[in-house]
Amino acid sequence: MHLTLEFAGGAELLFGKQKLQTIDLPDNNTSWTIRTLLIWIRENLLRERPELFIQGDSVRPGILVLVNDTDWELLDGLNYQLKENDNILFVSTLHGG
Amino acid sequence: MPSATCVSCNGQRPAALVRPKTSEPYCKQCFFDAFEREIHETIVKEQLFKPGETIAVAASGGKDSTVLAHVLKLLNERHSYGLKLVLLSIDEGITGYRDDSLETVKRNQQQYELPLIILTYKELYGWSMDEIVKAVGRKNNCTFCGVFRRQALDRGAMKLSVNKIATGHNADDIAETILMNILRGDIARLKRCTLIMTGDESDDSEGSIIPRCKPLKYAYEKEIVLYAFYKRLDYFSTECLYSPNAYRGNIRTYIKDLERLRPSSIIDIIHSGEQLLVKQSTKMPVQRVCERCSYCSSMPICKACLLIEGLNKGVPKLGIGKTERYRKEMQKKDECCSDQSLCHCMKEKLTVNEHN
Ligand SMILES: [Zn+2]
Ligand SMILES: [Zn+2]
Ligand SMILES: [Zn+2]
Numbered sequence: 483m484h485l486t487l488e489f490a491g492g493a494e495l496l497f498g499k500q501k502l503q504t505i506d507l508p509d510n511n512t513s514w515t516i517r518t519l520l521i522w523i524r525e526n527l528l529r530e531r532p533e534l535f536i537q538g539d540s541v542r543p544g545i546l547v548l549v550n551d552t553d554w555e556l557l558d559g560l561n562y563q564l565k566e567n568d569n570i571l572f573v574s575t576l577h578g579g
Numbered sequence: 580m581p582s583a584t585c586v587s588c589n590g591q592r593p594a595a596l597v598r599p600k601t602s603e604p605y606c607k608q609c610f611f612d613a614f615e616r617e618i619h620e621t622i623v624k625e626q627l628f629k630p631g632e633t634i635a636v637a638a639s640g641g642k643d644s645t646v647l648a649h650v651l652k653l654l655n656e657r658h659s660y661g662l663k664l665v666l667l668s669i670d671e672g673i674t675g676y677r678d679d680s681l682e683t684v685k686r687n688q689q690q691y692e693l694p695l696i697i698l699t700y701k702e703l704y705g706w707s708m709d710e711i712v713k714a715v716g717r718k719n720n721c722t723f724c725g726v727f728r729r730q731a732l733d734r735g736a737m738k739l740s741v742n743k744i745a746t747g748h749n750a751d752d753i754a755e756t757i758l759m760n761i762l763r764g765d766i767a768r769l770k771r772c773t774l775i776m777t778g779d780e781s782d783d784s785e786g787s788i789i790p791r792c793k794p795l796k797y798a799y800e801k802e803i804v805l806y807a808f809y810k811r812l813d814y815f816s817t818e819c820l821y822s823p824n825a826y827r828g829n830i831r832t833y834i835k836d837l838e839r840l841r842p843s844s845i846i847d848i849i850h851s852g853e854q855l856l857v858k859q860s861t862k863m864p865v866q867r868v869c870e871r872c873s874y875c876s877s878m879p880i881c882k883a884c885l886l887i888e889g890l891n892k893g894v895p896k897l898g899i900g901k902t903e904r905y906r907k908e909m910q911k912k913d914e915c916c917s918d919q920s921l922c923h924c925m926k927e928k929l930t931v932n933e934h935n
Binding site: 490546552553574575 | 583593594595596597604642751800801803804805808809816831832835836838839
């Protein structure tokens with residue numbers, strides 16, 4: 483599955499300052515959700531200090547998630563089922579104002 | 580794709596976000612309208628500005644001050660406040676650190692067509708942060724950056740003789756400060772930190788010379804970030820070079836945890852803080868004025884003056900750690916600094932957080 487990941491508001495600092503990444507998730511038999519995407523991100527993209535991005539099975543409180551510009555709170559949050567070419571944006575609200 | 584529709588335009592448009600204050604789904608357009616309207620209502624209700632005033636918007640290039648500058652500019656025109664707005668930025672003089680954020684502020688100046696004034700630590704204190712680090716070492720410079728940063732805006736605003744300073748403190752910041760002062764049992768600050776305006780006629784605490792206001796006091800950080808994102812505002816985010824105050828950092832995490840459980844908790848904390856009454860008989864710490872710079876200080880000589888004295892005398896450790904004896908000596912000598920510097924009470928900064 484092809485996705486675009488965006489990191490902003492300081493979250494990009496945890497990903498080598500890369501703001502935009504396109505990724506291809508392996509096709510497995512179960513469908514991908516934000517929950518399983520986060521596990522994939524932790525294993526494949528997060529190099530250092532994963533606790534600043536992921537806590538428990540979710541993003542750290544204070545990091546906003548938008549799916550195609552829409553607040554994930556409107557989309558079932560962690561259980562949102564990812565679709566081909568979705569754009570997932572992670573914005574930190576925790577960095578300097 | 581999203582099934583929810585906006586509650587504000589009766590489902591004409593699909594919702595884009597959940598507003599944390601009310602947990603209601605809003606579309607982008609209605610969110611912009613509501614966000615701007617609520618800040619306008621706060622400004623009017625709290626009488627933050629008077630026609631003809633010059634307002635320095637504290638601009639760091641970060642999300643809060645960028646949204647503040649954008650919204651104040653917009654509301655000033657939309658509702659004819661009659662304000663003269665200026666962006667005021669402070670350059671600490673740390674090689675490489677401010678470059679990106681000052682570039683952002685310079686772009687903001689073009690985008691919003693507002694005058695920009697950048698004042699350096701060198702101009703304000705006679706010392707840049709790089710020079711201070713050279714003199715005191717990396718281990719101790721946090722004391723300086725905390726104290727100097729805190730009063731830089733006041734010093735700058737005085738230099739420019741503006742009527743007021745507007746800062747980008749948002750609801751999350753205020754809730755955090757309220758909790759921090761409760762945990763510390765700091766009644767004087769607890770009362771003060773809930774005020775939307777300090778240093779004006781209604782504020783009975785002495786010392787602050789230029790009034791400060793916080794137009795974003797009731798605006799959630801989440802909404803500020805989403806407003807900036809949807810409006811494609813140009814802001815800069817960085818990790819602070821200095822390790823954040825660990826105590827404050829823990830409270831911030833706690834607030835964000837609370838928000839996830841119940842988003843209204845942030846505004847609830849602010850309302851609770853505002854309702855607290857201090858018994859008349861409670862002994863409040865005596866507010867006095869620094870003998871050198873005549874700004875509010877709990878000690879005869881304020882922390883900033885002590886630090887500058889140390890730097891100029893080549894004993895930079897002067898302001899760090901046990902200071903009682905030095906303060907007394909300085910008092911005796913009393914060579915007044917010509918500069919009208921301003922200092923808030925910095926008692927808590929005496930315990931220094933070291934860099935990692
Ligand atoms: Zn709407
Ligand atoms: Zn510091
Ligand atoms: Zn002083």
